[in-house]
């Protein structure tokens with residue numbers, strides 16, 4: 001791209017499958033100056049928008065924001081991490097306390113609606129190579145989670161809403177990896193939706209994401225996940 005001094009901000013995509021057969025994609029980007037996620041279409045109409053592109057190495061789409069230079073984006077992230085660390089610890093901070101969970105979450109996340117038939121859910125999970133998905137309402141807010149285990153043993157036509165687990169836990173996108181690890185291990189949950197300030201799903205994190213991050217931290221080469 002020809003915007004060397006514009007910051008790259010990763011796009012996350014919420015794909016919502018409904019019972020009427022539609023699969024809507026809602027790409028969003030976290031806007032540091034506004035401190036919230038917003039639709040990429042809003043970003044495109046901002047005077048600081050400088051284009052978009054794809055990082056071929058990481059397989060991730062991004063927008064270029066002129067408001068932030070690469071350097072200032074790094075400083076903002078560093079300031080945010082420091083804040084999280086101060087809030088959470090009494091003595092010092094660890095890498096998992098300093099690193100936002102958004103850095104390891106799956107940012108191209110499949111979501112489903114309650115009216116989706118289980119037969120379609122099973123096919124979607126298989127196609128995407130995932131074992132579960134957040135269930136969202138019409139505003140994109142999580143109301144439950146559903147997994148392939150919920151489909152097993154159901155021998156009649158049924159919908160996601162009939163078998164899903166009602167949602168009890170989410171984390172904000174400002175949370176750290178250690179908060180995600182603590183919540184998942186304490187509550188025994190295997191996937192945790194990450195939500196924006198307005199409560200919409202922006203990603204999902206699993207224990208495997210944390211294990212990959214730990215392995216990478218110790219120098220092991222791990223393939224990127226989206």
Ligand code: SF4
Nearest residue numbers: 031043046048049065
């Ligand atoms: S281009 Fe505008 S809306 Fe998009 S991230 Fe930058 S400041 Fe925010």
